[in-house]
Amino acid sequence: MPEVKKSFWGRLSSFMFICVSLFSAIYLWAKQSPLVGDKNEKIETPTMIEKTEEEWKEQLTAEQYRILRKAGTERPNGTVYKEFKEQGAGVYFCIGCDTELFSSNEKFDSHCGWPSFFDPSKVENVKTSVDHLLGYARTEVLCAVCDGHLGHVFSGEGFDTPTDKRYCINGTVLRFRPHSRTSDTNASNIPASDAP
Numbered sequence: 001m002p003e004v005k006k007s008f009w010g011r012l013s014s015f016m017f018i019c020v021s022l023f024s025a026i027y028l029w030a031k032q033s034p035l036v037g038d039k040n041e042k043i044e045t046p047t048m049i050e051k052t053e054e055e056w057k058e059q060l061t062a063e064q065y066r067i068l069r070k071a072g073t074e075r076p077n078g079t080v081y082k083e084f085k086e087q088g089a090g091v092y093f094c095i096g097c098d099t100e101l102f103s104s105n106e107k108f109d110s111h112c113g114w115p116s117f118f119d120p121s122k123v124e125n126v127k128t129s130v131d132h133l134l135g136y137a138r139t140e141v142l143c144a145v146c147d148g149h150l151g152h153v154f155s156g157e158g159f160d161t162p163t164d165k166r167y168c169i170n171g172t173v174l175r176f177r178p179h180s181r182t183s184d185t186n187a188s189n190i191p192a193s194d195a196p
C-alpha cells in the first residue's frame, strides 16, 4: 500500500514539475519571440509631417504646390520629363519632405511622357488611395510622410518589368540626387554637363 501511495505522489510531483517547466518555457518564448510584443519595433512606419497651406505655399513653387498639394498634373513630355530621361543612377526624393521615394533602379521608359517606375525604392514611404477625379477609379500615389500627391499607378499594362506596374509620377515633385553626389543638399547645383 505505501508503495502505491508513494508512486501516486511521485507521479503527481513529476506532473507538477512538467507543468511548471512548460509554463516557464512558454512564458520565456513569448517574451523573447519577435512575433509577440515586439511588433511595433519590427514595422517601420514613417512619421508623418503636417504643415499649413500657407507653409506649403511658402516652401514650394506655384507649380510644385499645384501638383503636390492640389493633386495637379504636369504637362507631359515637358522640360521635367526631358531632364528625367537624361538622369543616370541616383535616388528620387519628395520635394515636400525630402523622403526617399524612388530610385534609378526601378526607372523605366514607358513612353507615356511622365517619369515612370515599376516600384518605389522605399515601399513604406509611398502609399496609394483610389480617386475618381476623371470620373473613373484610378489609384493615386502619395508620399506617406507629407501626404503629397505624386501621381498614379497603373498595373497589368504589359510592360516587361518585374512588377508590370507603372508608377506614373510628376517629375516636378521629385528631387533627384545622383549616386555620386547623394550627400549634396541641392541637386539643382549640378551642371547639366554632368548628366550621362
Ligand SMILES: [Zn+2]
Residues within 6 Å of the ligand: 094, 095, 096, 097, 098, 099, 143, 144, 145, 146, 147, 148
Ligand atoms: Zn513627402
